[in-house]
Amino acid sequence: MIGAPGAGGQQSPYEQLLCADVLCSEDNLIIGDTRARRHVRTKGNLPGPVSMIAWAGVPIHDQDGHVAGVLWVADQVPRQWSVSDVAILEILAQVTSSDVTLRAALAHSAGRAVLAQTLEESLLPPRVPNIPGLQVAAQYAAGGTGAEVLGDFCDVFPSTRGTWGMVVGDVCGKGIAAAKVTALARYALRAVARRQTRPSLILADLNQVLLDWPTDDRRFLTAIYATVRPVRGGAMVRISSAGHPLALVRAANGEVHEFGRPGTLLGVLTDPELHDSQRLLRPGDSVIMFSDGVTEARGGLYRHLYGDERLRSLVARLGGLTAMAMAEAVQLAILKFSGGRLSDDAVALVMKVPAVRSSAD
Secondary structure, three states: OEOOOOHHHOOOHHHHHHHHHHHHHOOOEEEOOHHHHHHHHHOOOOOOOOOOOEEEEEEEEOOOOOEEEEEEEEEOOOOOOOHHHHHHHHHHHHHHHHHHHHHHHHHHOOOHHHHHHHHHHHHOOOOOOOOOOOEEEEEEEOOOOOOOOOOEEEEEEEOOOOOEEEEEEEEOOOOHHHHHHHHHHHHHHHHHOOOOOOHHHHHHHHHHHHHHOOOOOOOOEEEEEEEEEEEOOEEEEEEEEEOOOOEEEEOOOOOEEEEOOOOOOEOOOOOOOOOOEEEEEOOOOEEEEEOHHHHOOEEOOOOEEOHHHHHHHHHHOOOOOOHHHHHHHHHHHHHHHHOOOOOOOEEEEEEEOOOOOOOOO
């Protein structure tokens, strides 16, 4: 039972005591069998609901990092809470914490532009971490007036067994509901990547999290996820797309190819079609992951799409640039094409294997 209150729709005194423990300690409280603990803590004078045997609670934080509440679950029988159980509960608590932050920002901001900036800073990584031996960079351009809440996201983070996770995603719609899904997706991907490296399975787990999420406002999303393993002389990259534009690989010789196979978007089907593709990137090679706000930027009198071919042509000309310069070049190109009026958010995430310099350089 999730958040099951005591009789009469209110928390029992013992449930309140357990929540108070979490609030005071600011840490998780995981109990496999509350009965022995209840007798010790209350000397049998503070009964809880008979149906509540196992209990697990995690703190919810506000925008200042203070504990604002407790997210808890209970079971009718004793149980050993698994690492996965606790991880999912922490994910939901992080999503709820994001919701608290969103509402606080909305309540205190002078306008929606301030709110959008707050969300951009909280839902996009503040800086892309360094992957040893590789260059990684991301650029984000807000669509519309800049005052809407974004639906695009990207992230780069350490995974397991010496690998790194890279993702670009696009949640259907905008607004606070879309931002909640954005936060849920980022935290869920990071949690799954602690124990899994295969991109298609990571995206499948995210799909299940979206389907299991208790909400009346369901949102689907597209995403492309890559697992990067630095190796001697390059990087091994495995990638999977879920209804998202395929990545581009620019080889050191200037050739540009799509990387991956199309897959099913997430949050709709219980068994999405997802595929894994793998290749070795050598010195001078780059992989570019992007949201559809890049190729669907519109410009000119007839509002033509920027399109796949323009992007491929642009990427082919970016050979000698760093990953950051390549990401900036993509952003500047679509802003120039659209006259600075993007209708949708646009994300470009670039990973490059630096070229080997000769001794004469």
